[in-house]
Ligand SMILES: [Zn+2]
């Protein structure tokens with residue numbers, strides 16, 4: 204029996220159904236990889252090890268995939284309705300419109316089906332995996348290593364703790380699977396820890412080997428390091444993937460990881476108002492969520508002004524802008540990211556106070572609404588002055 208222990212990113216790659224740059228369903232090579240994995244697991248030679256961290260990660264991804272399916276279904280309905288309306292308007296072209304309707308329906312159904320299939324496949328893979336616990340000891344070990352700044356706690360990576368817990372938990376689990384031979388020597392099952400994060404986990408001189416900080420731990424239970432799932436599969440069975448195929452799969456994974464990292468960097472910024480002490484330096488990050496549209500605060504509009512010339516009212520109602528928002532992870536201050544990319548802290552604004560973007564001049568306003576029970580809800584809107 205051979206155990207494979209993929210880190211979070213390997214799982215995110217397998218579980219991900221969305222291309223981070225286009226937001227579209229991404230078929231890519233991870234279907235092929237899922238197929239190969241499922242096949243080899245069914246043969247009974249390989250067991251994939253998972254834990255709570257991986258399961259939580261998958262749940263997050265499953266929600267994204269389900270959201271994507273919902274969006275596709277809605278988009279399908281509205282597109283179909285559009286063309287159905289056209290049919291009544293242009294009865295003469297009814298036959299042509301029917302052809303378009305059919306092709307729209309097919310395209311959407313195809314994408315919806317692929318997404319549903321994707322969820323089912325990853326779920327099947329998780330269900331055929333073996334779960335190990337992350338014990339208190341393991342959590343304590345992770346903290347010790349982080350304080351000691353030993354690999355994988357090199358640099359400033361966000362996933363280091365999760366990945367260290369995955370590795371240390373797996374080491375403990377493999378250790379518990381040891382059998383004693385007739386000569387009273389301990390024998391461990393074959394196991395591969397898989398992480399493409401070679402900066403943190405691999406030896407600085409050879410990315411196919413584990414980091415010297417971690418080597419003694421892996422050696423103790425005979426665990427091997429592998430830089431990617433395709434690479435590990437080829438290590439396990441040369442016939443499963445030929446070398447060109449492995450390199451192609453690896454390349455796609457790396458490209459995907461780079462896109463993810465770019466995306467994460469683009470959406471992360473330092474807080475504008477707090478400075479944590481030296482020990483907690485760099486923890487005042489804001490992760491900006493997906494973009495959303497803000498418009499004029501309708502409650503601000505004076506009903507008497509509805510006599511405004513029609514064009515004016517039109518531009519006022521139609522005016523909206525895409526922003527992103529997020530909280531500082533250290534002081535919780537609310538920040539927005541202007542559509543021009545400028546970051547603005549709106550935490551210290553009072554009700555109806557405005558602030559302008561220093562870069563593009565766009566004016567934002569804070570509106571605080573009392574919701575009863577000492578609860579206030581504040582939002583950022585466009586003040587009417589922007590027109
Ligand atoms: Zn802050």
Ligand SMILES: [Zn+2]
Nearest residue numbers: 541543560563
């Ligand atoms: Zn701006």
